[in-house]
Amino acid sequence: MxxxxxxxxxxxxxxxxxxxxxxxxxxxxxxxxxxxxxxxxxxxxxxxxxxxxxxxxxxxxxxxxxxxxxxxxxxxxxVGIVYQAPLLLPWRTVIENVLLPLEIQKGVKPKDVDNAMELLELVGLERFAKSYPAELSGGMQQRVGICRALVTRPxxxxxxxxxxxxxxxxxxxxxxxxxxxxxxxxxxxxxxxxxxxxxxxxxxxxxxxxxxxxxxxxxxxxxxxxxxxxxxxxxxxxxxxxxxxxxxxxxxxxxxx
Ligand SMILES: Nc1ncnc2c1ncn2[C@@H]1O[C@H](COP(=O)(O)OP(=O)(O)OP(=O)(O)O)[C@@H](O)[C@H]1O
Ligand SMILES: [Mg+2]
Missing domain, CATH: 3.40.50.300 (P-loop containing nucleotide triphosphate hydrolases)
Known part of the structure; x- marks a missing residue:
């Protein structure tokens, strides 16, 4: 099917x-x-x-x-969703934004943080994990949005x-x-x-x-x-x-x- x-x-x-x-x-x-x-x-x-x-x-x-x-x-x-605007929470760091869906769904375990870091690496943003969205360009923010949608392995x-x-x-x-x-x-x-x-x-x-x-x-x-x-x-x-x-x-x- x-x-x-x-x-x-x-x-x-x-x-x-x-x-x-x-x-x-x-x-x-x-x-x-x-x-x-x-x-x-x-x-x-x-x-x-x-x-x-x-x-x-x-x-x-x-x-x-x-x-x-x-x-x-x-x-x-x-099911993960990525919108036209990245819609990141400005008071959360990049990694905290990526982990948000897991936090809501089931709570974050240490291995989830590792997975989130791997995703950020995949899109070349590992050095920005602790940065805030306002410190990133539009394209970088959109990449964070993609990581956030993928973190649940949809x-x-x-x-x-x-x-x-x-x-x-x-x-x-x-x-x-x-x-x-x-x-x-x-x-x-x-x-x-x-x-x-x-x-x-x-x-x-x-x-x-x-x-x-x-x-x-x-x-x-x-x-x-x-x-x-x-x-x-x-x-x-x-x-x-x-x-x-x-x-x-x-x-x-x-x-x-
Ligand atoms: N909440 C709503 N209430 C009333 N009409 C709506 C609502 N949301 C969308 N529509 C109407 O439904 C139609 C389809 O809207 P939709 O947003 O799905 O189009 P779209 O193909 O995504 O357009 P775009 O390419 O501009 O994003 C439009 O005519 C829109 O005016
Ligand atoms: Mg549309």
Whole structure:
């Protein structure tokens, strides 16, 4: 069985003035263990809504989501989430921020501190363990956010435009780091992005969503070999995949993607 099963998923928001917004409609997707799934789609098409429902932060209006065979009805300890803003607690050191989910879930043991230090090492921040978030750059803070999401060793990692606020060079660097970490641990990831090149570069499959009400227009398999290198972005296969995905949005007029 797939790690994540999303079946006939729908979500309607009811606003204060009683008007309804259908954010998601009939979304169906299976995610296998170890898969890296990218999601692209125009602004407002329901990407964050989808991620929040899979993360148990928001109830579905229709359909069901299961993770490891269990229906998702609340946040799970084995699902980690990384947001666009790192949302670190400013009064806690880097290592204390990374350990926060464990502190909340079950208490921190000495070996957890070792694991957290290993994660910081993996993203090149071991020297900053005792620093405070304000002493770090945006890219470094985002790396701390990734460590915090990974510290529980989640079966599933949900990422909502984690690198959207970063400059192009930092973004490329973190893309490579993320891929390395995911390859080492066969991490299953659902990754939302506005960037078509990023979706192709990272993904085993790219979910292309339509504008509201958001539904899946196409699922594009990316056949580039792994490990991936930035040089692959100049290959024909990469260009063809990116152009194919771009075609969906040109047709619907969302040329900004
Ligand atoms: N709490 C809410 N109440 C009412 N409507 C909402 C709420 N949250 C989201 N929506 C609406 O649902 C739709 C989907 O929102 P969502 O945040 O999932 O989009 P998105 O694809 O993540 O957009 P972006 O790319 O800009 O982040 C939008 O039209 C939005 O206005
Ligand atoms: Mg969003």
């Amino acid at each position: 797939a790690l994540v099963e999303i079946s006939s998923l729908g979500r309607t928001y009811l606003s204060k003035n009683k008007s309804q917004t259908i954010a998601l409609q009939n979304v169906n997707l299976s995610i296998e263990k170890g898969e890296f799934i990218s999601v692209v789609g125009p602004s407002g098409c329901g990407k964050s809504t989808l991620l929040k429902i899979v993360g148990g932060l928001l109830p579905a209006s229709e359909g069901i989501v299961t993770v490891a065979g269990d229906r998702v009805v609340r946040p799970r300890a084995d 079966a599933l990692l949900l990422m909502d435009e984690p690198f959207g606020a970063l400059d192009a060079m930092t973004r490329e660097f973190l893309n490579l780091e993320l891929m390395r970490i995911c390859a080492e641990s066969s991490q299953t990831v659902l990754f939302i992005t506005h960037s078509i090149p990023e979706s192709v570069f990272l993904g085993d499959r790219v979910i292309v969503m339509s504008s509201r009400p958001g539904t899946i227009n196409e699922i594009v398999a990316i056949t580039l070999p792994r490990p991936r290198t930035t040089a692959m972005m100049a290959t024909e296969d990469f260009g063809v995949a990116a152009e194919h995905i771009r075609g969906h949005f040109n047709l619907s007029g969302a040329a900004h993607l």
